[in-house]
Amino acid sequence: MTDKMKTVCVGRFLIDVPEEAEIELRQARVDGFEIASFNETEEEFQERVADREAQIKAKPDYLGGNKNMESAREVKTDSGLFGKIFIHSRKVQEGTQGNGLGGVERYRHEGITTEALVHGDGVSIDLSYENRALKWVEDLPRMVNQLVANPDNRIPTEPGFCMDRVYVRDPLRADQREQIMMFGRLPSHPDIEFMFIVAAGVKPEPQGVLARNQAADEALSMAERMRITRLREAPREIGGLAGEELAELVVEENEARGHSFWWEVSGTEDNIFVPHVVFRMSTGNGNRKPVPSSLSDGAALGLWDKISSSIRLRSTEPVANEQVEVPTTPLGTYASAGERCPESGWWLCGDGGDGIGVHGGQRQYMKKGELMPQALLLPRQTLWDKLRGLQPSFESKNRTFWKLVDKRLQKRLPPPLPLALPVPPATTSFASRGVGVSEQSHVCVGSFAVTGVPCPASGWWRCEQSHALDGTRWFAQGVLLPPATFAVSPGVFGGSTKAPKSIQRRGQWRLVRLADASAQGNPDSQASGLGTNSSPIREA
Template sequence: MKHWIHNKLAKVPAGIVIAALATAWALGAVLNEHGMARQDRHEVVRMTEKMKTVCVGRFLLDLPKEAQITFSTPRIDGFTVVIFPETLDEFQTRLAEREALIKAKPDRLGGDRNLEVAKEVRGDGGMTGKLLVHSRAVKEGTASNGLEIERYRHEGVAVEALMHGNGVSVNLASDFYFPDMVGNVLKLAVKLVPNPENKVPAEPGFCMDGAYLRDPLTADQLEQITMFARLPSNPDIRFLLILAAGLQPDKDGLIERDAATKSQFSPTERMRFSRLRAAPRTIGGIYGEEVVKRVHELNDSIVYSFWWEVAGTTDNIFVPHIVFQMDTGEGDHGPVPSSLSEGAAMGMWDRISSSIRVRPTQPPERVAAESPPTPLGSYAWAGERCPESGWWQCSDGGNGIGVLGGQRQYIRKGERMPQALLLPPQTLWEKLRGVQPSFESKTQTSWKLVDKRSRKRVPSPLPLAQATPVAAAGITSAGTGPSVMEQQGVAVGSFAATGLPCPASGWWLCDDPRALDGTRWFARGSLLPPATFALPPGGFSRSANSAKSIERRGAWRLVRLADAPEQAASDDNGKLA
């Protein structure tokens, strides 16, 4: 009995000891786990303490400030976009050499018409350059559709738009493009804005490395861009972001494809992969799927793979196909052990991936229901609705080639911009026959808004009083371009009187509607003339030699700043009026 009691008592302390040991082991494990969590959090905080925002396409992404970022060549509407720093002198030299090289090559028939179009381009965003269309090629042959043999013929041209602005050069190019769609590259070129410091734009558009494209762009233009990033402090960590708009979504999602891939491995190989996450995940309001894996490599390195994917849409540029990846253990000669623990890698991934969002843009201020006026220098293309009534200058013509209706034409708002009908010089035989040859440009005609007057500027029927020239007035006008004049406070709408120095070079309207002067250009510093008025017949005398006009002091109002008296009207022959 004692022995039994002794044995029972002996068993009680043993059970208590075992339970105590188990409790102590579990508590130590929990404390150790919590200690690792704190260490992981500290590591993530250290690496993400200083962040920078990167604009990629239409999205923003926050990365550690130390991240080194590179971009692949973007593609838009079938054109590759190459962007690089370059001085204006270097650009002009390269452009001249490129044009000369294209001209020197024979065309496909062995002739000297390899360069078909060389057109100056001036964009709204501060970039200028040239469009080159050349190297026409024809691909033809036969193909089987399964039942019969069909013959095909494809004709294409090489297209290059070489642009420069603010120390940045942009090449838009395609080696084989449909000839009747060459105007597409002009629509892109004029929307380019240099962005050498890669600042996040406030206006809508598509960000690239060193420049961006202003909207509107559409999904069917298939804009694509890829960004790569790495961390110098943790060189085994790599990031990848792919954006591609307008693509047909894959019928199988990321999770399903990952499972199908894993099933192709042997059981032994599958043991090296561990899924840590595999579930839908919405980031920045966009639905996607996420797969996170731990991989035991053949060299015993433990690495982590993170992948978030959006299937995308065919008609919404703000929901493109998206792939965002973060990988650890990336070495130059194969996998290396991850520099981050599993917890730290998870924390880093969650911190950075959660920052993906559509770039917000500032909506235009709506001061009235009507759209804002189209600024001078804006472009419109044949077939589009005219955005502003005024005088538009055709990009085609010149060098002996006329334009039907004149190279500058008055087009009313809402009318279709015309495709220019070009009039080459007549041969002697054509002159004898009274025949005028004509042809349409192979590229879409562009028109530039150069004046908003409602009618042509025609010479006065009577001589007008002239302004006293700058030199005679004893006032220098050096260095007084429009930007300087604006800084000096001479605004459109300012008034000046006869006999006073003209405060700004530009077009000045005589304030008296009865005067013959109308709107005239005066140079800064010249003395403003008196206004000229016509005398009624017989007002002072019935003699044929009597005066037909008088001069009197008047007031002049500035209507447009301009360095030179450029004309903006033309007659039917295309000559300046």
């Protein structure tokens, strides 16, 4: 059995097992996320993602409404994984409890399910965490970006934590409590089983395996003790880890002889390279009852020593100071009030409309990391309200949903000087016929146009002239593109206070993003859609 061996990566460890061994890696968990992986075609994956999204949306939220799905965002990682992240099924517990001072106080606990379905190299990977604290929601996209598909379970060449068909790149912390189990069988000796367990960041057992076994033996009757023969019982160091080893021969009640081997490292709570480790092997395992061992005592000890002595760390060098980037948040991402803003940009409020305004505007600029606000809604003033100079307001009972419609690292600022305005075309039919982005697909991002020509497509156009104040502006399809605007240095036209502060000259414009009038995110644009008063984008 041991003439030919193969190496298996289990967590951060390598272990050699007989080549014929059938291995299963189960119960993978990192940072509380249950991680499951399996082979699946891309078509099957896409269908399953769509079904899962529909299933989540179909369930009522905790208030009985239709907002069970709070966020659905697409994700794509640098390792080639793609898929979706769902934030859903919020749970709220509130009530009163004693405060220890003879009084009572109200409490409110909120949790939410974070779930990711990603795919790459023919492998689908599902991650989930139910009732997770709201402040940890963004841990999921960070974890997804550390995943690497490994369909053949090859031994990775970079530090990380191995699971079935996938591994997690470092860095990982001890408090993320990575864990994995390996189960193995030998087809030529079906009564032999072995199990390897690795769990980091857990509190060490107060007693080792030898002390616990001695306490268990004391609870046995004399007849039961007579059926157990100690083969080994002593400390044993393997792969630089100090543990304890217990080997026993057990005669069962049906007189079947079997072996039990156990090696355990108590581990540490703050070091991922010294985790809690358990390796066990047993013989004489039958379907419903013990069977005689297929190995003699010497052969069983030889197999145990061969496998157990091969246990070693795959790598002891963590990736220091490496920052894991969270995948870019795509346009169309939803976030609800109380969540951390996942991306700086303009967010469209899901409340309001039909005569009800939103304090601060229907579109508002949010910075990444800020708490998404609950919208303050402004109904129409009654005549009595107008006479008293009052504006009524209220908040929805449901959490406000916000949709990302335009993003950048900095807020769009007004230009320091007035910009040249686009000119309506000679005939209004071209500009007013409502051509959308889908009908402008023949115009490619990166296309150029110059001052005075009709704008080929509605969208964001960047002025290509150096030192121009225009930056990037939105123009509707068909308007005549304006000249570029430049600031004039003081004194150029003399010291007169009436001297012009800017000049305009012919410029070149480049399309950077298609966006029709209803989808563009510039709150300063006039309703005409001509792009007047368009503010330049100040991007880092």
